[in-house]
Amino acid sequence: MLDRTEIEKGVPEERLVQKNTGPKKAAPEKSKTNKRRSIIKGVIYALLILLAIVCFIPFLMMLVNATRSNDAILTGFTLIPGSALLENYNTMMEYVNIWNGFKNSLIISVLVTVLSGYISALTAYGFAFYTFKGKNFLFVFMLVMMMVPGQLGLIGFYELSKVLGILDTFIPLIVPAAASPFVVFFLRQYIKSTLHPSLIEAARIDGASEWKIFHTIAIPIMMPAVATMSIFTFIGSWNNYIMPLVILFSPEKYTLPVLMGFLKGSQVAQNLGSMYLGIAISVVPIMIAFLFFSKYIVNSISAGAVKE
Amino acid sequence: MSLVLVIGVIAGCSNKETSGESKNGKKVDLKIWSFTDELKEPIKKFEEKNGVKVELTIVPIADYPTKLKPVLESGVGAPDVFTGEIAFLKQWVDAGYWENLSEKPYNVDELSDNYVPYVFDLGKDQDGNVRALSWQTTPGGLYYKRSIAKEVLGTDDPDTVGEMLSSMDKVFEVAEKMKEKGYRMFPDEGSIRWFSQGDNPKPWVNENNEIQLTEQKIAFLDTAKKLRENNYTALAPEWSPSWFEAMDKPIKVKEGGKETETQVFSYVLPTWGLHSVLKTNVEESEGDWAVTNGPSPYFWGGTWLGVYNKSKNKELAYDFVKMMTQDDEFLTDWAKETGDVLSYLPVTNEIKDDFSDEFLGGQNNYQFFLEQAKSIEPGIVTKYDQQLDTFYGNAVQEYVDGKKSKEEAIKEFYKKVQNAYPDLKVPNK
């Protein structure tokens, strides 16, 4: 995890530092600056570590309290884990099946990610390599719609789902999320600069169908960009709260975020230990996944911002 | 091609989700929705008796109406039987989601004499047809700890203690005595709202859509503040973990820069508070409790249930309703196990005389509550109750915390009501 980063790599710092402390300065002075520098460095590290601890403390409290009983938590806080983990778990499961929420969230998020990746790639490719009437209008219109916040259509969306009879199903949570202007825009910019039209021409001359060209040439080239966007799509779908809150009614269909709100109103809330445990279960798998993907996620965020 | 495939997968998925199968794939014969877990045990018995599989869905009460309404309207994934809490009962009997039980083959009107009249009447829609029935009646009381009563008041006899609490002034006298001995009268200030509500009860909204804030409800602002200022409560808000904890064990209160350990003397709860709140949370002080009256009679909550009119399994659904509300054998067992006070007179008349509950040190809570039930005024239920109670609760809280004056708090309450329900008329101030 502690690998040297892009910035450190790309810079000839040694040379710079030497220039600065140049030949004019005497040797003892140089060691003095070095000493001062390492003190500063130490202080900065201490502050960084403090900040890291502040970042992590709420999670720590959560994890410790998840193992303690309700009356222990009410009495005071300690860092020593308690022994009520199993009891808390049973209390929670009696009212709320949190794993079910996990499953629902996973089904929805995975399908949204796959569907959005595929449809967006298709659309981006269509916009980038074909000329058809109204193309520019459609593209600009899409960009304008990118600015519209999701809440604007919330009420109309709810009514539409009611009319279509798809309330309380996953469909309104999956299908609409598959059409994301932002992803289309990003992929179009990407493929415009990475795929040369001559490659497509060559494939056509070889007798490949348009679908085949898309699947065998365009998709592989777009894959890195699709992966970048998929991370955002997945996180966005996973964390979505207001849509499933409005659309889903039956608790067994609740996604994790809605289930969390449900937890607050349920009888689990009588027992703080179970409450903490429920939150912990919703959080810890994400943390573990992050351990593996942190590099990709960080790179995606950087890429998403710079390409903008 | 693959697009078709993906859509196929989604369709497949959602189909599976919406079909009548339960989580573990077994066939479900009956779906029931409710807002508490109190039906869990009856459902088990019902399953055994009929050899069927019932699925119970519990939605917390704050979301229950908002979640259930669209389900009933669309019929997708809808329950066969669903319950209604008194706060939104009125709205639902008129909405027509419940099967008309006055018609054939149910003909429940023939049974009307078997029920406590107000309970039966509340289940009727505007045309007088019965839509829902209830097994319980929910007059309120004040549960207290006998040991503390003995120590502080010199007696634990419910009648004598009840006499000591028969007016608000007397309640404060007792609260002061409690404080002197290091106890707290109530867990929180909200506890006493029922007494102000039960004193000269009026519906929140009258037939002209005018909001009615009675003098008694306004007076509640002051009593609540007095409780807080004199440190008569343990600062444990209703339904919070500390509120539950304080029933059984000493609790720490941080106040004025110091932490003190104290015990709570009493909880203001109705009939169902005994089995679904106290009994499930109390271990150590079992048998140390008793129930008596407060300054005024009140009632709180109550669960009605009926058959969804689009249910495909109405017969079985009504069987369940019948078991819950008309089955002598089941109801007798239920009453004896839980101490719940029934509205079904054939059973209550049978058991009321020699009823005694171990949890309450052998007290006959049945007779006490049946006596209290006589003063229930069912006419005060409106469809706005749930939200208006929340708004007024906030107003009281802000006054108690000293953030607003009494006038400001009331004004703010009216403003909120007007904002949420533009059709309601509030006094011009």
Place this chain on the structure above:
Amino acid sequence: MNKLNRYGYIFVAPFWIIFLVFSIYPVVLTFYYSFTNYSGSGTAEVVGLANYKRLITDTYFVEAFFNTWKIWGINFALQITIALILAAVFSDMRVKMKGLAFFRSIFYLPNLITVSSVALLFGILLDWQHGSLNMVLIKIGLISEPINWLNEPTTAQLSVSLILTWMWFGHSFIVVMAGVSGISRDYYEAALIDGASRVQTFFHITLPLLKPILLYIMITSLIGGLQLFDLPMLLTDGIGSPEGSLNTMVLYLYNQAFKYSNYGYASAVAYGLFVITIIFSAIVFKSMYRNERKQARQV
């Protein structure tokens, strides 16, 4: 060629079908509802501009507007300051800091957690009498009396701001770092040779060159901030307590529609929110752009 270009339509068709049905149509439908008194069932009666008239005089909407700004503003100022300081520290060539990847990951972590979990967690951590936070603060002697975080308007809003900062500064830090790494090293070399101090380098090189990235952070954060919902919804009672201080615009929209069944009015609230978002995004964009032009002229 014509036959080929037919594929253009085919390829963009799935997107547009879904987009039209599920994104555009609801927005239009909501617009229609904003002129009616629709209550969720029954028929919608057209009432003209009544909802919009009510909106501009609605003190709760105005309150929600200012709350949202206060909460977002404090959070953004803190978040961007921390992110910039961190970026300055990690990009400093004289004090070569190690562990960027490690710290970056730790700082970013809270951002990944589902907001409703975060809200629930802080809801119980911040509890007045029995919250672990007050207990720890009392134990280490920082406070003597427990703070009723979520019962006072100021502390409640501050709590939400700080939680947002906690969640987002790591994200901003990553984005700022991405911007910093895009700045040519030549500038820094030149500054170093000229003997510019750290502070000078930061304010005269890093900050101006980061402007596009800061604009990006600000606009995305603003759009997200104006839609603040999950935290205030789950932190207190869901109607904006204490004293309406956590009543945000989207929370207000949700309550009007799905709690009080005033769908018509809620639709107008949605459009009010939309107009506000557009106006402020434009202002941010304009002011940043104009500054740039001014500077260019000065040079």
